[in-house]
Amino acid sequence: MSNMQAVSGTSEATDVEAYDVVVVGAGFAGMYMLHRLRRLGLSVRVYEQGGGVGGTWYWNRYPGARCDVESMQYSYSFSDELQQEWDWSERYAPQAEILKYANHVADRFNLRDDIQFNVRVEQAVFDAGTNAWQVAISGGKTTIAKYIVLATGCLSNARVPDIKGLSDFKGEVYHTGHWPHEKIDFTGKRVGVIGTGSSAIQSVPVIAAQARHLTVFQRTANFSIPARNAALTSEERAAIRTNYPEIRRVAREEARNGIYTDLPDRGALEDGDNARRAKYEERWRRGGLTFMSAYNNLVVDQAANDTAADFVRAKIAEIVKDPHTAKLLQPHNHPIGSKRICIDTDYFATFNRPNVSLVDLTSDPIEEILPHAVRTVAKEYEVDALVLATGFDAMTGSVAKIDIVGRHGQTLNRKWAEGPKTYLGLMSAGFPNLFIVTGPGSPSVLSNMIVSIEQHVDWIADCIAHMRARGFEAMEANKEAEDKWVAHVNEVAHTTLYPQANSWYMGANIPGKPQVFMPYIGGVGAYRRICDEVAAKGYEGFAMTAAEQSRAAAAS
Numbered sequence: 001m002s003n004m005q006a007v008s009g010t011s012e013a014t015d016v017e018a019y020d021v022v023v024v025g026a027g028f029a030g031m032y033m034l035h036r037l038r039r040l041g042l043s044v045r046v047y048e049q050g051g052g053v054g055g056t057w058y059w060n061r062y063p064g065a066r067c068d069v070e071s072m073q074y075s076y077s078f079s080d081e082l083q084q085e086w087d088w089s090e091r092y093a094p095q096a097e098i099l100k101y102a103n104h105v106a107d108r109f110n111l112r113d114d115i116q117f118n119v120r121v122e123q124a125v126f127d128a129g130t131n132a133w134q135v136a137i138s139g140g141k142t143t144i145a146k147y148i149v150l151a152t153g154c155l156s157n158a159r160v161p162d163i164k165g166l167s168d169f170k171g172e173v174y175h176t177g178h179w180p181h182e183k184i185d186f187t188g189k190r191v192g193v194i195g196t197g198s199s200a201i202q203s204v205p206v207i208a209a210q211a212r213h214l215t216v217f218q219r220t221a222n223f224s225i226p227a228r229n230a231a232l233t234s235e236e237r238a239a240i241r242t243n244y245p246e247i248r249r250v251a252r253e254e255a256r257n258g259i260y261t262d263l264p265d266r267g268a269l270e271d272g273d274n275a276r277r278a279k280y281e282e283r284w285r286r287g288g289l290t291f292m293s294a295y296n297n298l299v300v301d302q303a304a305n306d307t308a309a310d311f312v313r314a315k316i317a318e319i320v321k322d323p324h325t326a327k328l329l330q331p332h333n334h335p336i337g338s339k340r341i342c343i344d345t346d347y348f349a350t351f352n353r354p355n356v357s358l359v360d361l362t363s364d365p366i367e368e369i370l371p372h373a374v375r376t377v378a379k380e381y382e383v384d385a386l387v388l389a390t391g392f393d394a395m396t397g398s399v400a401k402i403d404i405v406g407r408h409g410q411t412l413n414r415k416w417a418e419g420p421k422t423y424l425g426l427m428s429a430g431f432p433n434l435f436i437v438t439g440p441g442s443p444s445v446l447s448n449m450i451v452s453i454e455q456h457v458d459w460i461a462d463c464i465a466h467m468r469a470r471g472f473e474a475m476e477a478n479k480e481a482e483d484k485w486v487a488h489v490n491e492v493a494h495t496t497l498y499p500q501a502n503s504w505y506m507g508a509n510i511p512g513k514p515q516v517f518m519p520y521i522g523g524v525g526a527y528r529r530i531c532d533e534v535a536a537k538g539y540e541g542f543a544m545t546a547a548e549q550s551r552a553a554a555a556s
């Protein structure tokens, strides 16, 4: 298919670009999707809202931003040369280095030619007559594409809280998920951080080291495990590189969360108190997300979960000197791991600094923001700068910002009004030829994102190749298959402790958003096997139609 075609029918012929595939987003998903589709010989246009590649790592430039999965694992595996040659400097690379890696990949695989930056996709309308999508982008242009792939990221729609007076604040205001490109220096300033999720937990120690005073406004205390970040030695890098085939295999096929670690062989209550404490101590010393892999029942059995939660609460009490502050920092209202567990460098110890204070919003909520202060019910806290570490409209937020119109004029937003509905997280019935990478209904945010991204992108590329080889023009999830999958996702979630937390996994952080557990918790290995089986059975649960069939259906 050529990239430019003249569309007539209006008084003036309009030049409309046409591609086989439009990909929305040039983060890790969009970049790899482009790479795979190009290898199939397809014409592809990637639209990216930001001024560069990297997605989440392009936007999240807040102080202390790092990956919470070890970089040797949070990296592409599709090119052995790439994984053998790229040198990660630290166990958890800082944001700037991950962004450098994303840029390296874009250059190495010559991706930029097909990416258009600073462009927003505003609308996508399916035309049943041509089995193609009309994609309206910012600037008033329309592109036509046979397929559209939403690689829009799960945590890219920053949530600014609706707090009275926020727009009248006269100091600086930053959102962690939309941090300025220039260096922000808080030296000598009084800073307020609102929120205590991963972004705050990473940024608080760094801001505290600069600011004259830092006030942390906490609504929900969070569990956090030390990252134990350190420089990687060349021996450590070499050892991982040599073992990459096995590390990547285990991450893809065996580890539920796509992270290679020694997998647990028993439940927490099968060990006695001493053995269990020793196990937690060992995981705490090792640091990182794999703390939750100490036992195999921590997210399904409340009593087992309590043992891990008690251990972390005791650690907080040990680290934080002021007993009252320690108590406030100990989470009590959700099982450990039911909100994304945080990893940190000196977060709890930061509250021992004389220039840091904690405000408990559960007992003393914010009433309003004044021009130079945050006013709670009990007190006014003067601040020069406010950092909103208040999270994202996760998983569906960036998809919902695009007006997606499928068959019979149905919009995706209307269809998802009561919660996202997908088959395998990959497609939604009524929206043919529209794929979603790491969308709701897939393991996505519960996993090492790059493992899930590669699996989805490979599946989508293989699927498009299959369709083209057999002359199919349109593919669509069946409603029955989708309903069954949605029920399955829900059922599996409710066998765990996850739905007990008011988390962004549930949409609970966005007022009015339906509370549905969005990601698929069955594990990346099981999920991959299901997707592969569906493909092996001729894409069971999806309908594929040839050109003539779909035109006849559209006409009827």
Ligand code: N01
Binding pocket: 066, 067, 068, 069, 155, 161, 162, 163, 176, 177, 194, 195, 196, 197, 198, 199, 200, 202, 217, 218, 219, 220, 340, 361, 389, 390, 391, 392, 445, 504, 509
């Ligand atoms: O956002 P969050 P995040 N008044 O939603 C609070 C990934 N990530 O940006 O819990 C007061 O977790 C809110 O309080 P509550 C990672 O997957 C990864 O920190 O709703 N407070 C909460 O404390 C992570 O899970 C890395 O009661 C308000 C906080 O703001 C995800 O991104 C690094 C409020 C938001 O926490 C999101 O993390 C960073 C209000 N009106 C993030 N509104 C890596 O390391 C919200 N809050 C890869």
